[in-house]
Amino acid sequence: MFRVSPAPHIKSNLSSRKIMYLVMLALLPAGIAGVYIYGLCSLKVIFISMASCVLWELLFLKFRHKDPRIVLDGSALLTGLLLAYNLPPEVPFWIPVVGAWASIILGKQLFGGLGHNIFNPALVGRVFLQISWPVYMTTWKNPRWALDSVSTATPLAKEGARSFSYIDLFLGNHGGCIGEVCILALLIGVLFLIFTNVISFHTPLSFFGTVMVLAWIFGGKGIFQGDPIFHLLAGGLILGAFFMATDYVTSPLTRRGKIIFGIGCGLLTILIRLKGGYPEGVSYAILFMNAMVPMIDRYTKTRKYGLVKKGR
Amino acid sequence: MKRLLREFLKGITIENPTFRLALGLCPTLAISTSIVNGFGMGLAATFVIVGSNMIVSSIRGVIPSKIRIPSFIVIIATFVTIVELVMKAYFPSLSKALGIFVPLIAVNCIVLGRAEAFASKHGVVRSIFDGLGMGVGFTFALVLISTIREAFGNGTLLGLIIVKGFEPALLFILAPGALLVIGILMGFINHVTER
Numbered sequence: 001m002f003r004v005s006p007a008p009h010i011k012s013n014l015s016s017r018k019i020m021y022l023v024m025l026a027l028l029p030a031g032i033a034g035v036y037i038y039g040l041c042s043l044k045v046i047f048i049s050m051a052s053c054v055l056w057e058l059l060f061l062k063f064r065h066k067d068p069r070i071v072l073d074g075s076a077l078l079t080g081l082l083l084a085y086n087l088p089p090e091v092p093f094w095i096p097v098v099g100a101w102a103s104i105i106l107g108k109q110l111f112g113g114l115g116h117n118i119f120n121p122a123l124v125g126r127v128f129l130q131i132s133w134p135v136y137m138t139t140w141k142n143p144r145w146a147l148d149s150v151s152t153a154t155p156l157a158k159e160g161a162r163s164f165s166y167i168d169l170f171l172g173n174h175g176g177c178i179g180e181v182c183i184l185a186l187l188i189g190v191l192f193l194i195f196t197n198v199i200s201f202h203t204p205l206s207f208f209g210t211v212m213v214l215a216w217i218f219g220g221k222g223i224f225q226g227d228p229i230f231h232l233l234a235g236g237l238i239l240g241a242f243f244m245a246t247d248y249v250t251s252p253l254t255r256r257g258k259i260i261f262g263i264g265c266g267l268l269t270i271l272i273r274l275k276g277g278y279p280e281g282v283s284y285a286i287l288f289m290n291a292m293v294p295m296i297d298r299y300t301k302t303r304k305y306g307l308v309k310k311g312r
Numbered sequence: 313m314k315r316l317l318r319e320f321l322k323g324i325t326i327e328n329p330t331f332r333l334a335l336g337l338c339p340t341l342a343i344s345t346s347i348v349n350g351f352g353m354g355l356a357a358t359f360v361i362v363g364s365n366m367i368v369s370s371i372r373g374v375i376p377s378k379i380r381i382p383s384f385i386v387i388i389a390t391f392v393t394i395v396e397l398v399m400k401a402y403f404p405s406l407s408k409a410l411g412i413f414v415p416l417i418a419v420n421c422i423v424l425g426r427a428e429a430f431a432s433k434h435g436v437v438r439s440i441f442d443g444l445g446m447g448v449g450f451t452f453a454l455v456l457i458s459t460i461r462e463a464f465g466n467g468t469l470l471g472l473i474i475v476k477g478f479e480p481a482l483l484f485i486l487a488p489g490a491l492l493v494i495g496i497l498m499g500f501i502n503h504v505t506e507r
Contacts, residue, residue: 106492
């Protein structure tokens with residue numbers, strides 16, 4: 001069993017490099033689904049994003065006179081992949097390049113590289129792009145078999161064009177980001193990760209639970225009339241909760257901390273979705289909770305073996 | 313003369329209010345969206361710092377130490393009012409762009425900090441040079457930050473378009489861009505000076 005946790009540690013044969021490649025493997029089905037749904041333009045975005053992440057990292061390592069072989073740990077590739085999954089399929093080619101710059105340089109290397117970053121690099125890139133070029137980042141493409149393939153609103157947009165059935169949402173038959181759209185494909189990858197013990201399910205489950213309960217209570221016209229399943233399936237919740245909120249570097253260490261982290265993410269997501277100016281809030285919620293992680297870790301420290309809890 | 317030059321230069325280099333002392337960040341974040349605004353703000357603040365330093369140091373023997381802060385504030389507020397009225401009369405558009413941040417110079421921590429830390433302990437001439445250095449250092453920092461923010465966030469320099477077809481990154485005009493630019497510049501300056 002592999003878990004990032006406070007001491008004592010048991011040696012495991014999983015290295016961070018191996019984990020990176022396992023996560024990438026788990027993300028593969030979602031990418032195939034994205035390319036299948038939106039066409040080859042999404043493959044182009046994925047390729048540019050991954051390539052430019054690696055190039056930015058190499059440039060920075062050279063600039064800092066570090067060993068360029070660090071790039072082989074796969075974290076830049078994974079960041080590029082996750083960044084591309086967070087982009088609409090038809091963005092201009094320079095959007096993933098600039099996003100990769102924000103992810104790798106601002107999000108990771110300026111903090112000291114892998115393991116030292118406070119925020120999830122891919123999300124830093126995405127939010128950078130979202131704030132800078134809101135038009136490109138919210139122009140969605142319909143699936144390629146749809147009649148009007150120009151642009152559309154995501155199901156979460158407040159003045160949503162039409163309502164979607166749960167099956168459409170589950171299979172990804174609607175406009176959205178490349179990697180978040182097909183829930184089925186994402187879940188295949190998630191099963192693989194849980195089976196290989198790469199991620200724990202504490203953060204995602206508390207995240208989903210909070211989102212669903214709050215969506216049920218406040219999401220509808222009256223109280224307790226919301227649609228929790230819709231809020232679970234629409235937008236980037238599944239992708240964000242399983243693949244980004246569980247990032248080892250930027251999430252709490254203990255089980256209790258992870259649950260607090262997930263609840264916080266869920267709370268903020270629903271707050272932004274229902275009351276905020278943006279239709280989707282998963283990325284902002286995770287980034288905000290990333291900033292809280294040192295504090296959560298501090299208050300959920302495990303007791304040292306043999307110490308007795310002091311009475312208050 | 314050499315000592316005066318040192319008082320002047322330290323505000324620009326080793327004690328730069330924005331990059332080394334991290335003072336006066338709130339107007340820096342708010343108005344460094346265009347070079348004109350940054351420069352205007354810098355000049356206004358320089359005038360206030362020099363003026364208040366001069367008056368504070370010349371009456372430093374008379375002010376009872378218990379009420380020195382209120383007296384400093386009154387002196388500073390006088391100069392701020394002068395700046396505000398002059399700006400309204402002769403540069404109405406700049407005054408409109410800077411808005412509330414002109415009267416807020418009165419509570420700028422650089423001004424009060426120099427009055428308390430320097431002018432109330434040193435002679436008039438040295439205090440004037442200290443204020444001048446701090447003001448120029450602040451102006452330099454503001455112009456540097458606002459050049460970067462205007463170029464990337466608006467695609468212009470002094471209002472002129474740099475490259476046709478460049479799509480500006482809105483982030484740099486908004487508040488997070490200011491924090492990013494200041495942080496990166498600060499880190500870069502530390503990196504260069506500590507080597």
